[in-house]
Amino acid sequence: MSTATATAAAGTRPVRIVYFAWVRERVGLPEETLDIPTDLATIADLVRWLKARGEGYEAAFADEKIVRAALDHVHAKPNARLGNTREIAFFPPMTGG
Amino acid sequence: MISPLVRIQREDFSLQDEIGALSAGRADIGAIVSFTGLCRDEAGTLAALELEHYPGMAEAEIARVAAEAASRWPLLGLVAIHRYGLIKPGEQIVLVLAASAHRRAAFEAADFMMDYLKTRAPFWKRERRADGTLGGWVEAKADDDDAAKRWEQAP
Numbered sequence: 001m002s003t004a005t006a007t008a009a010a011g012t013r014p015v016r017i018v019y020f021a022w023v024r025e026r027v028g029l030p031e032e033t034l035d036i037p038t039d040l041a042t043i044a045d046l047v048r049w050l051k052a053r054g055e056g057y058e059a060a061f062a063d064e065k066i067v068r069a070a071l072d073h074v075h076a077k078p079n080a081r082l083g084n085t086r087e088i089a090f091f092p093p094m095t096g097g
Numbered sequence: 098m099i100s101p102l103v104r105i106q107r108e109d110f111s112l113q114d115e116i117g118a119l120s121a122g123r124a125d126i127g128a129i130v131s132f133t134g135l136c137r138d139e140a141g142t143l144a145a146l147e148l149e150h151y152p153g154m155a156e157a158e159i160a161r162v163a164a165e166a167a168s169r170w171p172l173l174g175l176v177a178i179h180r181y182g183l184i185k186p187g188e189q190i191v192l193v194l195a196a197s198a199h200r201r202a203a204f205e206a207a208d209f210m211m212d213y214l215k216t217r218a219p220f221w222k223r224e225r226r227a228d229g230t231l232g233g234w235v236e237a238k239a240d241d242d243d244a245a246k247r248w249e250q251a252p
Contacts, residue, residue, distance in 0.1 A: 021149055021221035022234050073154035075217065089151060089219075093237035096148070096179060096220025097134055097191055097211060 011038040015082075017050075019060070020091035023067055026060035027090075043069045044078040046088065060090070068093060101163035101175040105155045107182040110192055119174045119194055126173050130203040132193045132211055138186035143232075144225045148190070150181040151219035162213040166195070169209070170202040177210060179218060183225075209248050216245040 012035040019027045040046050047064055050057045061067055069076050070089040082088070102119075104110075112133060120126055136146050159177050167175055174196035184190055191214065195206040216237075224232025 018151070020151055020219065021223070070151075070154055070219070073151075073157045075158070089154065091151070091219060092221060092234065094216060094219055095222045095235045095237050096150070096218045097215035097241075 012036060013038055015085065016087045018087060018089045020089065022092055023060045023090045026056055028056045041081055042078065043071070043076060043080050043082065043088070046082060047078070047090075066092065099167050099172055099174060101160065101167055101177065103156055103159045103163055103176075104178045105150065105152070105159070106178065106180060109180070109189055110178045112192065115176055115178070115192060115194055119176055119196055123173075125198065126196045127198045128200040128203040129174075129194055129196045130200070130207040132191075132207050133189055134191035134211075136184045136186050136188050136190055138227075139224075142227050143186055144227045144229075145183050145185045146190075146235075147183055147223045147225060148181045149221045149223065150179075154219050155179065155181075159214065159218050162210060162217060165213075166206045166209050170195075170197065170206040172197050172202060172206055175206065175210070177214065179214065179220065181220065212241070212245040212248060215241040 014033050014035050016031060016033050018031040019029060024030050036046065036049065040049055047061050051061050064078065067090050071080060071082070071085040072087055112131060116129060116131065120129065137143065159179065163175050163177055166172065172195060174194065176192065176194040178192040180190055193207050193210045195203045195210065197203040222235040224235065226232045
């Protein structure tokens with residue numbers, strides 16, 4: 001019982017994570033909803049957590065400086081805090097226009 | 098302040114129709130600058146570009162860039178249309194129209210819009226080659242980042 005309480009205290013929350021272009025191809029999914037630990041403070045923390053999930057993630061984030069991120073549709077830097085973000089996106093540098 | 102028009106669409110667009118819609122029934126506009134981005138054939142090696150985008154954020158980000166342009170220049174109208182999906186050489190990809198009383202603001206705002214669309218709008222191009230193979234993802238150019246940085250100092 002006490003173990004279960006401790007786990008609940010550490011806590012997780014669901015977030016939608018979306019991937020684009022070659023980040024999507026390497027991860028192998030266009031999007032997923034994951035229960036992430038609430039103690040992940042920043043985008044960089046989340047990237048480290050994702051990289052531990054498997055080879056696809058490791059390949060996608062091999063060069064963390066290249067992959068860009070957005071929190072709820074707004075560009076964000078690696079040190080940006082996740083806060084109550086509901087949708088987090090990862091993608092390569094943009095090539096529109 | 099004007100309300101910029103932003104559209105993200107699969108279909109083609111008509112420069113003539115968009116200019117017509119922007120200027121219809123008004124006589125205050127003295128200058129409209131248009132920029133049309135087209136798909137090149139890369140010396141015959143490219144069959145098509147696949148443009149992937151981030152629905153929702155593409156509209157939001159271009160709207161943010163357009164709002165910044167509208168706050169920096171005395172514009173009377175601003176339009177940005179960006180296509181996604183399969184686009185063949187010779188076809189149109191992007192349109193920017195900037196309208197103002199005088200030409201300088203219209204030229205600069207259109208230039209600003211394109212520099213920021215290139216580096217901030219969430220779109221990614223992938224090549225399909227003329228020999229039938231799937232090419233790679235187009236890489237972002239440092240030149241485009243440098244072009245966008247020019248506006249950080251400008252008044």
